Amino acid sequence: MEKCNQTSSDFTLLGLFPQNQIGLLLLLIIIFMFSVALLGNSSMIHLIRVDPRLHTPMYFLLSQLSLMDLIHISTTVPKMAFNFLSDQKGISFLGCGIQAFFFIAMAGCEGLLLASMAYDRFVAICHPLHYPIRMSKMMCLKMIIGSWTLGSINSMAHTVYAFHIPYCHSRSINHFFCDVPAMLPLACMDTWVYEYIVFVSTSLFLLLPFLGITASYGRVLFTVFHMRSTEGKKKAFTTCSTHLTVVTFYYVPFVYTYLRPRSLRSPTEDKILAVFYTILTPMMNPIIYSLRNKEVLGAMTRAFGTFYSTKH
Numbered sequence: 001m002e003k004c005n006q007t008s009s010d011f012t013l014l015g016l017f018p019q020n021q022i023g024l025l026l027l028l029i030i031i032f033m034f035s036v037a038l039l040g041n042s043s044m045i046h047l048i049r050v051d052p053r054l055h056t057p058m059y060f061l062l063s064q065l066s067l068m069d070l071i072h073i074s075t076t077v078p079k080m081a082f083n084f085l086s087d088q089k090g091i092s093f094l095g096c097g098i099q100a101f102f103f104i105a106m107a108g109c110e111g112l113l114l115a116s117m118a119y120d121r122f123v124a125i126c127h128p129l130h131y132p133i134r135m136s137k138m139m140c141l142k143m144i145i146g147s148w149t150l151g152s153i154n155s156m157a158h159t160v161y162a163f164h165i166p167y168c169h170s171r172s173i174n175h176f177f178c179d180v181p182a183m184l185p186l187a188c189m190d191t192w193v194y195e196y197i198v199f200v201s202t203s204l205f206l207l208l209p210f211l212g213i214t215a216s217y218g219r220v221l222f223t224v225f226h227m228r229s230t231e232g233k234k235k236a237f238t239t240c241s242t243h244l245t246v247v248t249f250y251y252v253p254f255v256y257t258y259l260r261p262r263s264l265r266s267p268t269e270d271k272i273l274a275v276f277y278t279i280l281t282p283m284m285n286p287i288i289y290s291l292r293n294k295e296v297l298g299a300m301t302r303a304f305g306t307f308y309s310t311k312h
Contacts, residue, residue, distance in 0.1 A: 009093035011167075011183075013083060016176035016271055027084050030275075033283045034077045040286030041066040044296075051299040057140040058124070061117045062289060064144050068113065069282035072106040075099055076177040076278045093163070096178040101159040103177060107254065107277075108205040109151030114247055115209035116143040121243060122216040125236050126223045154201060161194060174267040175274070181258065182270065195262065202258040210251040217244060242288055250281045 016030075017023030048054045048063040079099065083089050091099070123134045162180045166188040175182040181198060184191045220240055227233040253276040257265075290296045 010171065011091050011093065011096050011178065012089045012172040013080070013091055013176060013178070014172055014174045015084060015089060016080060016275070017084065019084070019087065023084065027081060030077060030279060031081055033279055034073055034081075037069065037073045037279070037283040037286075040290070041070045041282065043300075044286045044290065045070075047296065047299045047303055050303065054295065054299055057135045057137070058117070058120050059295075060140050061113060061120060061143065064147070065110065065113055065117070066286060068106050068110045069285055071102060072110065073279060073282040075102040075106065080176045091178065096173075097159055097163045100162065100178040100180055101155050103278075104158050104180070105152050105155035107151070108154045108201075109147045110250065111205045111209050111254075112147040112150060113144070114243075114250065115212055116147060117243060118213040118216050118247070119143075121239055122220055125220050125240075151205070154205060158198075158201065161197075165189065165191065165194070175271055177274075177278070179270075179274065181262075181265075182267065184262070198258060202255065206251055206255050207259065210247065210255060213244075213247055213251075239293075242293070245288055246281070246285055249284060250277055253277050 017026045044066040045063050048059045048066075076099070079091065079095075083091075120135055120140075124131050127134065158180060162183065165184075167183070167186045168188045171186060173179070173182050173186070181195075184195065217240055220236070224233055224236045224240065227236065253273040257270055257273045290300065
């Protein structure tokens with residue numbers, strides 16, 4: 001057992017890429033993806049806010065997903081880029097705690113929100129006559145508040161506990177952000193109880209919602225295939241396939257990473273998988289939802305058409 005360090009409480013992030021030209025090229029790709037995610041999610045929030053035709057529960061939920069994606073990707077990429085470009089790897093104890101809190105919070109919030117979005121489509125397609133009652137504005141608001149509240153409470157509990165653990169003199173986190181499971185090998189104490197808590201938390205906020213989404217979309221697809229209207233069938237199938245694509249890219253790497261025992265985990269593999277749910281998914285979500293959604297494309301045309309006409 002290593003002795004605990006009393007001289008410094010800061011951590012070191014070993015990063016994602018090597019400090020060479022290949023690493024710089026990969027970082028530039030990540031920065032490009034980060035820029036696309038910022039532009040795409042900001043545009044989605046703006047379109048849903050200004051276009052009355054998008055003032056429906058489905059799009060209110062989508063605007064919250066875009067907001068969560070903005071926070072999610074902004075939590076990890078800027079610090080990673082700064083450390084690489086400045087040739088520094090340090091992060092303060094407070095900075096690490098803040099980063100861990102927002103990462104865990106957005107993971108939980110987004111997991112619950114995606115389940116809410118799946119429920120919205122389930123009711124709209126399988127029980128359309130009940131949709132105005134089951135998915136009223138009040139119910140939509142409760143889903144949004146519930147996702148933010150439960151995700152934040154869960155994150156606060158994890159962050160407070162994890163940052164009260166005594167850490168040993170080797171404070172180098174083999175990751176590109178302060179991921180709590182990556183910090184546990186540095187602890188001066190046995191952390192099996194907390195690892196079990198991580199397993200339970202991941203099951204509640206990610207695995208169960210994912211199983212619920214899979215089951216609900218199984219019922220939705222069954223309903224879609226029995227629709228008489230070809231246009232309605234096409235629209236419903238496009239909506240379902242779009243959401244399932246987002247869900248798969250987000251949940252599968254997350255669940256695979258955090259439900260494995262530490263003995264089966266690899267730092268390199270964990271970092272690669274983390275790119276999917278911290279960078280790739282926030283970038284893809286607005287692209288997928290806009291390019292495969294006629295209503296969003298129509299809102300973009302109206303918004304940018306108005307902007308262009310005012311310029312001329």
